[in-house]
Amino acid sequence: MRRENQKVLDDFLSRADAISDDILADTQKMLGCMPYILPVLRERPEYFALSSIADEMVCRPAHLSSKTAELVALAAAASAGAEYCMQVHIRAAAKEGASRDEIYDTILIAALVGKTRVLAPALRGLSDALPKENRQTRENQQTP
Numbered sequence: 001m002r003r004e005n006q007k008v009l010d011d012f013l014s015r016a017d018a019i020s021d022d023i024l025a026d027t028q029k030m031l032g033c034m035p036y037i038l039p040v041l042r043e044r045p046e047y048f049a050l051s052s053i054a055d056e057m058v059c060r061p062a063h064l065s066s067k068t069a070e071l072v073a074l075a076a077a078a079s080a081g082a083e084y085c086m087q088v089h090i091r092a093a094a095k096e097g098a099s100r101d102e103i104y105d106t107i108l109i110a111a112l113v114g115k116t117r118v119l120a121p122a123l124r125g126l127s128d129a130l131p132k133e134n135r136q137t138r139e140n141q142q143t144p
Helices: 003-014 016-031 037-041 045-059 066-080 083-095 100-129 132-142
Strands: none
Touching (some): 003 016, 003 045, 016 083, 037 045
16 A cells, blocks of 8 residues: 555544444434444444445435435345344434335335245246256156
8 A cells, every 4th residue: 555545544443433432323313213233343443444434425425315325225235134134224214204105115016026036036946957848848747
């Protein structure tokens, strides 16, 4: 790493404790609550500060509204089965102006994607193991 970049990084990391405190305060304000994992991750301020800044940039992208970003996060959490994350993002989406119906629709879309996560590989496996034409051939052979 070039000396000037290392200096910037070292300066940043020397402020990791204060930056981490700011991140926690900003998160509380943004989401209206504190996700359990953040104060635990805060125990490693250098990692927490670097990781959280990247996460915040992803969670508040320039091309999506805060409400849309929260609905996307909710859908991802629901599809992943992340129960506590869902609770956080349901409240945060409501805080950003999402109606109960918008949140409900988001959950239904996530459920559809979650269902296809099971169906797609399972049905491919069925087709690979028992191709339709082979199944029909076997059925025809068994019919008198």
